[in-house]
Amino acid sequence: MKHKRYSIRLKSDVEALAGIxxxxxxxAALHGVPGSVRDDITLAVYEGCANVIEHAYAGSxxxxxxxxxxxxxxxxxxxxxxxxxxxxPPDDADxxxxxxxxxxxRATDGGLGLWMIRNLMDEVNFYNRDGLNILEMRKAFDPKRx
Numbered sequence: 092m093k094h095k096r097y098s099i100r101l102k103s104d105v106e107a108l109a110g111i112x113x114x115x116x117x118x119a120a121l122h123g124v125p126g127s128v129r130d131d132i133t134l135a136v137y138e139g140c141a142n143v144i145e146h147a148y149a150g151s152x153x154x155x156x157x158x159x160x161x162x163x164x165x166x167x168x169x170x171x172x173x174x175x176x177x178x179x180p181p182d183d184a185d186x187x188x189x190x191x192x193x194x195x196x197r198a199t200d201g202g203l204g205l206w207m208i209r210n211l212m213d214e215v216n217f218y219n220r221d222g223l224n225i226l227e228m229r230k231a232f233d234p235k236r237x
Contacts, residue, residue, distance in 0.1 A: 095118075095122065095161065095162050096159055096160070096161040097114075097118045097159065097160050097161075098157060098158065098159040098160075099111065099114045099157070099158050100155055100156070100157045100158075101140075101155070101156050101157075101158070102152055102153065102154070102155065102156075103143065103144045103147075103148040103150075103151060103152055103153070103154040103155065103156055103173075104144070104152035105141070105144060107140075107156075108137055108140060108141060108144075111136060111137060111140055111158060112133050112136075112137055114158070114160070115129070115132055115133045115136050115158075115160060115169075116129055116133055118160045118162075119132060119133075119160070119162075119167060122162040122167075122234075123234040124162075124167055124232050124234075125232055125233065125234075128167070128230060128232040131211040131212070131230060132160075132167050132169065132211075132212070132228075132230050134207070134211055135169070135207070135208045135211040135212050135228055135230075136158060136160075136169055136171065136228075138204045138205075138207055138208050139169075139171045139204075139208060139226050139228070140156055140158065140171060141204065142204050142205070143156050143171065143173040143175060143224075144156070146175070146178070147173045147174075147175025147176065147178065147224065148173070148175050154173070154174065154175070155173075155174070156171065156172065156173050157170075157171070157172040157173075158170070158171050158172075159172075165231060165232055165233065165234055166229055166230065166231050166232070167229070167230045167232065168227070168228070168229050169226075169227070169228045169229075169230075170225055170226070170227055171225070171226040171228075172223055172224065172225055173223070173224045174222060174223060174224070175224060177219040177224065178217060178219070178224055179217060179219075180205055180217055208228065211230075212228040212229060212230050213229050213230050213231055214227075214228065214229040215227070215228050215229075216228075
């Protein structure tokens, strides 16, 4: 199968997140990505975009987010682009499993997104180039199990 790259641009509005889920599911299904892997990728992309909306754009619905999904053989590669302030996450060694009890006690939303993304995907990288934040995520799959 040839390399295929698809992209979608959305406004930084939580209402747009449903469309991002449909986009990822459709593209992944088209290329034979098994359902459980599709679910992992979809959730990771959803979380990545939600983090951009909440943290990079502080909830402003007027900013753009671009998502690209590329199928390279039996690997799905996702890029999420935003123009918010530069972001550099903690190293994997500094990203321990969250204390769910503590999160519940604090009664706040969030605190699991980055940890979840790193646990759902095989590889996660963050870059900042020319004022553009890039989240790159990779997930291998077995097309025979689709």
